[in-house]
Amino acid sequence: MRRLLPMLALAAASVGAAGCNEFHYYDIDVTFNTAAGQFAGINEVSTIQVLVMSVTGADNAVLQIGPNSGGLPLQTGAHLGIFEFATFADSGQLNFKIDAYDDDTSANPGCKTGEGTKTINASSTVTVMEMMTINKTAPGCVPDGTL
Amino acid sequence: MSPPVPFQKWTLRAGIAVALTVALAVVSLPRVAHADLGDEPSSKSSGGGGQVEDADKPKDGSLLEKKPADAAVEQKAAPPQVAFYEKWQFWAIAGAVVVGAIALIWGGQALAHQLNGGDVRPCNMDFKDRCFGEGR
Numbered sequence: 001m002r003r004l005l006p007m008l009a010l011a012a013a014s015v016g017a018a019g020c021n022e023f024h025y026y027d028i029d030v031t032f033n034t035a036a037g038q039f040a041g042i043n044e045v046s047t048i049q050v051l052v053m054s055v056t057g058a059d060n061a062v063l064q065i066g067p068n069s070g071g072l073p074l075q076t077g078a079h080l081g082i083f084e085f086a087t088f089a090d091s092g093q094l095n096f097k098i099d100a101y102d103d104d105t106s107a108n109p110g111c112k113t114g115e116g117t118k119t120i121n122a123s124s125t126v127t128v129m130e131m132m133t134i135n136k137t138a139p140g141c142v143p144d145g146t147l
Numbered sequence: 148m149s150p151p152v153p154f155q156k157w158t159l160r161a162g163i164a165v166a167l168t169v170a171l172a173v174v175s176l177p178r179v180a181h182a183d184l185g186d187e188p189s190s191k192s193s194g195g196g197g198q199v200e201d202a203d204k205p206k207d208g209s210l211l212e213k214k215p216a217d218a219a220v221e222q223k224a225a226p227p228q229v230a231f232y233e234k235w236q237f238w239a240i241a242g243a244v245v246v247g248a249i250a251l252i253w254g255g256q257a258l259a260h261q262l263n264g265g266d267v268r269p270c271n272m273d274f275k276d277r278c279f280g281e282g283r
Contacts, residue, residue, distance in 0.1 A: 021262070021263050021264040022264055023264045023265075023267055023268070023281065023282065025268070053277075053279070055280070059280070059281070061279055061280050062279075063277065063279035065275075065276070065277055069275075069276065070275050070276055070277050071275045071277070081273065081274060081275060081277065082271070082273070082274050082277065083274070083277045083278075083279075084270065084271065084274055084277065084278045084279075084280075085278075085279060085280040086267050086268075086278070086279070086280035086281045086282055086283055087280050087281050088264060088281055
């Protein structure tokens with residue numbers, strides 16, 4: 001028993017040293033802005049082939065979707081859907097940014113046509129839901145949705 | 148001249164005689180084996196009151212009693228004990244220790260995994276693989 005107690009204490013200490021983490025999920029619902037002066041409806045939105053979402057701040061990550069994956073290119077409407085980011089961060093700020101490209105192969109900087117940003121305060125909430133709108137920032141490689 | 152004994156009767160008698168001889172030999176052999184060969188005739192040893200008393204034998208009876216040293220010697224002379232690894236208790240304890248160690252390692256890893264957040268939740272089908280970050 002005298003030997004068992006120190007072993008248990010050591011095991012507890014090592015478990016404690018391992019830390020206690022909990023996943024937090026940030027669900028970002030993304031929509032293209034089709035208001036006046038923005039993307040010209042589905043004709044232009046459907047030309048967007050690649051989106052790159054990056055996270056900075058309390059955590060860092062990058063996700064690229066497309067071409068022909070993750071819901072791209074969009075066939076109808078302007079609502080793409082939810083990006084879910086998982087993190088252990090429960091404090092600080094998380095900066096979400098999306099760059100939209102109408103190049104059909106990769107995230108070619110010359111073909112960037114839209115951008116959206118959202119800053120969220122990280123918290124202990126398990127699932128945080130937010131909206132993000134992608135605004136048109138440049139003509140891209142396929143101006144006005146016409147080839 | 149007497150009539151000859153029939154062969155069957157002769158054989159029967161001879162058989163009985165041989166059997167008796169063998170039986171006598173078998174019965175007497177062990178006694179011969181256990182006999183004190185070379186001993187002097189027993190009549191001498193049991194020959195009346197001529198026995199000499201042992202002058203070295205102590206008169207004090209307590210001197211003949213067993214001492215603690217004798218007990219220790221007796222213990223030493225005891226038959227050797229069974230080796231520890233031949234006892235079932237040893238293997239029972241060893242097995243329990245092994246099973247316990249495996250359970251402790253497995254349980255520890257599972258506990259550490261849970262404390263590290265456990266498994267990340269699966270990506271919702273509606274999200275179309277737009278899930279990323281820790282654990283993904």
